């Protein structure tokens with residue numbers, strides 16, 4: 351068999367604590383020579399004694415392409431892990447790496463190691479809101495036009511999906527987030543159960559079920575995920591958890 355030039359693993363780290371790192375992700379990191387990622391994800395890795403002494407390269411925000419190119423370059427001579435939070439295929443770097451490999455026709459041994467994405471991690475903390483059909487929508491307009499984001503949201507509402515909102519708000523998109531809340535209230539009404547989860551499985555974790563009308567936009571940030579219920583979603587009597595009925599009689 352032709353020898354591959356590079357070996358690169360794209361590793362999903364899960365929501366942010368060691369317990370939610372899969373065994374496969376852990377072993378892949380342990381067996382690598384170099385680990386590359388965004389600075390705040392790299393922090394988690396510093397807590398893992400088995401990774402002591404590894405060449406860990408932290409990049410600042412908004413260096414996605416540079417991170418991929420560096421990983422591909424270093425993978426010529428080493429086993430490299432490029433890490434993303436959650437799953438690397440969900441708003442992570444996996445598709446950009448595949449695009450570059452395609453465009454540059456690179457001969458590479460590529461491994462994609464799945465991780466627990468934020469929707470799954472956050473759902474587990476508030477009950478079972480994703481028990482039936484659901485979708486993920488990323489509210490960041492950095493790579494997707496805001497009009498398209500709204501169109502997708504309207505489609506998901508029309509289809510009665512439970513909706514997880516990734517990247518819901520940031521300081522420079524505050525007004526857009528208010529627009530989104532108005533759209534949700536207009537289409538779903540005030541009393542749809544939702545859940546807000548901040549920093550799931552990390553320091554300063556917060557979780558709370560509430561009704562759409564009680565959502566406070568200024569409490570939502572980039573470390574939050576919002577789960578919008580559908581017509582079958584309820585909050586339990588003690589206001590402790592939120593779940594979507596599947597229709598069992």
Ligand code: SAH
Nearest residue numbers: 365436437467468516517549550572574575
């Ligand atoms: N690849 C990641 C998503 C990256 S997009 C994954 O699969 O989870 C980043 C967004 O994910 C954040 O803005 C937030 O909405 C959500 N997110 C990621 N980790 C989270 C966590 N621990 N708690 C709450 N939301 C989280």
